[in-house]
Amino acid sequence: MPFFERIQKLDRRVMYVLLALVMMIPMLRPFQMPTVVTAQVQGVYDAVEAIEPDQIAILSGDWGAGTIAESMPQTEALMRHLFRRDIRFAILPFAPQTATLMQQTAERLAKEPEFKGKAYGKDWVNWGWKAVPMFAFLKSMAKNVPGTVVQDYQGKPIESFAAMSGVKTIRDIGFVAHITPIGNLSIWIAFIQSVYRTPLAYAPTAVMVAQGYDPLDAKQIVGMLPGLVGGAQYEVLLKQPGNGLRWSNSLSFADLLMVGLIALANIGYFASKREGSRKG
Amino acid sequence: MSSITAILGDPVLMNRIIIWVGAIGTLAVYSFLYRENVVYRLVEHFYLGLAVGYGMFLVVTQILLPKWWVPMWDKGMWWWAFALVVGSMFYFIYSKKHNWISRLVFGMIMGLTAGSLFQDFAGTNFPKIAASLKALIPHAAYELPLTAQKALGTATPYRELTWAGAINNLIFIFVLVTVMSYFFFSFDYAKHRKMSQFAQVGRWMLMFALGAMFGATVMARMSLLIGRLWFLLHDWLRIAQM
DSSP states (O other): OOHHHHHHTOOHHHHHHHHHHHHHHHHHSOOOOOOOOOHHHHHHHHHHHTOOTTOEEEEEEOOOGGGHHHHHHHHHHHHHHHHHTTOEEEEEESSHHHHHHHHHHHHHHHTSGGGTTOOBTTTEEEOOOOOSOHHHHHHHHHHOHHHHHOBOTTSOBGGGSGGGTTOOSGGGEEEEEEEESSSOHHHHIIIIIHHHOOOEEEEEOGGGTHHHHHHHHTTSSSEEOOHHHHHHHHHHHHTOOOHHHHHHHHHHHHHHHHHHHHHHHHHHHHHHHHHHHHHO | OHHHHHHHHOHHHHHHHHHHHHHHHHHHHHGGGTOOOHHHHHHHHHHHHHHHHHHHHHIIIIIIIIIIIIIIIISOOGGGHHHHHHHHHGGGGGOTTTHHHHHHHHHHHHHHHHHHHHHHHHHHHHHHHHHHSOOOSOBOOBOOOHHHHHHHTOOOOBOOBOHHHHHHHHHHHHHHHHHHHHTOOSSOTTTOHHHHHHHHHHHHHHHHHHHHHHHHHHHHHHHHHHHHHHIIIIIISOOSOO
16 A cells, blocks of 8 residues: 555554654653743733732632643642732632642642742632632622632631731732633623723633633733643743643644644645546 | 551552552543443443532532531521422422422523623623724824713723734724624625625635634643643653653
């Protein structure tokens, strides 16, 4: 069988193995590929830089273990930036797994030498998963934060935490980032941003990125971290390479392989067609 | 028995066991890529059972107990008992004679949802309509007159619009109008050839957008694989370092 025909009949399982092997290379042999920071990521960074010292930030989310490769680098980068700026933040999970995963991320960062002294309750607080409709929670929280949140993820009264001192309404919140694999950004926009003009950032998984461009254009969000690449670009801005950059290298390798295979298959298709017409 | 207690009491050992279970589960699920097999089916059923059990556990521990039972039983908020009555009304949907009872609560929920969706729609989409009206002529930065500032509720000065920005806006308006014309069905396109060509351009623009969205979807799927590969190489085999 000629080479180009064989290429077209390549077993899909061979491609799967190739894909896995190619993606493993940057994980086993880390290296730095050039990463360009886009305006949308810079927008999120600038919004975090603009938070007033007496304000609190909210890191809202509803991601789980399934999207860890995209949502975790985004969360980690945002938390790292907030820690560096000494801005208190609240974890606001809209899914049960998110409460645990975001808490673990904050605890892991707090153990790093750079963030010595950062502690739960003082520098961040976890509001815990609230089993209520998101719009109802946001509407109520905007007017009365402690009365809506009531207790943290461990059941302790929310007002007992130093991180919550002076936080009464949405006016005390200087920044919100919504880290999500699903399309519910509009709830934050409709019930908070459009009413109170709170700076809102969007950190979706790559599959949801398209939903972010029109609010970005309409200035309803200050910026966006598009999937894993968004987390990687934020790491560049923080000058702190981490899993975002490492994993985005794997993504680039996978993309290169796929583009290569598509090109090869097309060349094979046209070559065999030409061969067929020559034979008559 | 004592050995089980020892394992449960050793967090490091427990962590390793959890990682091994995760790794075997991951490999079993990916074995489907080779072909349909018993191991994959078995793990799939485990997963479904776990997900249902986890969901029920959450409903009981995070909702029913703290939000309903404890306030009603321990804190004397007896009126929470009515929640049981209202909740039970849903089940009248199965009665041919009394299903009107279920409609009362369904109607209430639909009303609540419709009300919130209206605010959702208005708050999300109206600003986008306003943002679609873009300037096409380059200009220097300027401040609005005081009367206009009051009317618009903003004192933010208008930023400079460069030639590049104006071209960008022109492309935006062109794509917007062509795509909208594609969805305009009041024309007989067979009679209006120019309009038909315009709509065809809109169709091409849509194809570009859908292609970009599909590319983003592929990237998201690859990211899922990255998450699992990292788990296998870093947490399980420990051959990838942070």
